[in-house]
Amino acid sequence: MIFSLAYFAPTIIRSMGYSAVRTQLMSVPPYAATFVCSVVSGVLSDRWGQRGYTIVFSGVLAMTGYILFLTSTHTSVLYGSIFLQAMGAFTSAPAIGAWTVNNVQPHYKRSTAVALQLATANFGGILATWIFDDPPRFAKATKINLAFSIGMCVLAVVNRLWLMAQNKRKEGERARRQRLGSQEEEEAERRRLGDDHPDFIYTL
Numbered sequence: 001m002i003f004s005l006a007y008f009a010p011t012i013i014r015s016m017g018y019s020a021v022r023t024q025l026m027s028v029p030p031y032a033a034t035f036v037c038s039v040v041s042g043v044l045s046d047r048w049g050q051r052g053y054t055i056v057f058s059g060v061l062a063m064t065g066y067i068l069f070l071t072s073t074h075t076s077v078l079y080g081s082i083f084l085q086a087m088g089a090f091t092s093a094p095a096i097g098a099w100t101v102n103n104v105q106p107h108y109k110r111s112t113a114v115a116l117q118l119a120t121a122n123f124g125g126i127l128a129t130w131i132f133d134d135p136p137r138f139a140k141a142t143k144i145n146l147a148f149s150i151g152m153c154v155l156a157v158v159n160r161l162w163l164m165a166q167n168k169r170k171e172g173e174r175a176r177r178q179r180l181g182s183q184e185e186e187e188a189e190r191r192r193l194g195d196d197h198p199d200f201i202y203t204l
Helices: 001-016 020-026 028-048 051-071 077-103 105-123 125-129 139-178 182-194
Strands: none
Touching: 001 020, 001 077, 001 125, 001 139, 028 051, 028 077, 051 077, 051 139, 077 105, 105 125, 105 182, 125 139, 139 182
16 A cells, blocks of 8 residues: 555556646645655554554544545545545554564564565565556555555554454463572573563554
8 A cells, every 4th residue: 555655546546637737736634644644643652552543543434535536536535535544554654663563572583573464565665666557536546555454454453453353362470470599590591582571562
């Protein structure tokens, strides 16, 4: 979703019938709105410690934008849908990145997870370059991005439920581990296990 907008937002807006100069100018407001949405969602996500809800909210925004773009023929609605698509797509990326960093320890696992996340995310750039081949409505690309927005919501919910189950499992192990070994042994065990340690609570 991100690469589709990064590469083709001006093309999509131009297909609505605007001139080249006006297209460039009208490409700016969706990103300005996205900036505000990203900052607000990031602050609230940090304050509440809820990455999963942020991702689901972003997915719903993007989903709404894609549905409007598919079903409407009014230029104002089509242009407004770009705002929702951009806010949903670009707001989800920081939350997904932060969720990865929050829930992986120690440092070598975290660095590997972040590298894998960024590498797989960049495959989206390859896909995005091949799906915008049916102007002016770009129905194929919109449907593919709609599917990804739905998938993002579903997987965020599944991941959140899995993390909740893991946190609950760790509650039972915490008391038992507190009775075992010295403080030094406990610290060594914490470093060895990383995010598998019962004292490590996953961010939801």
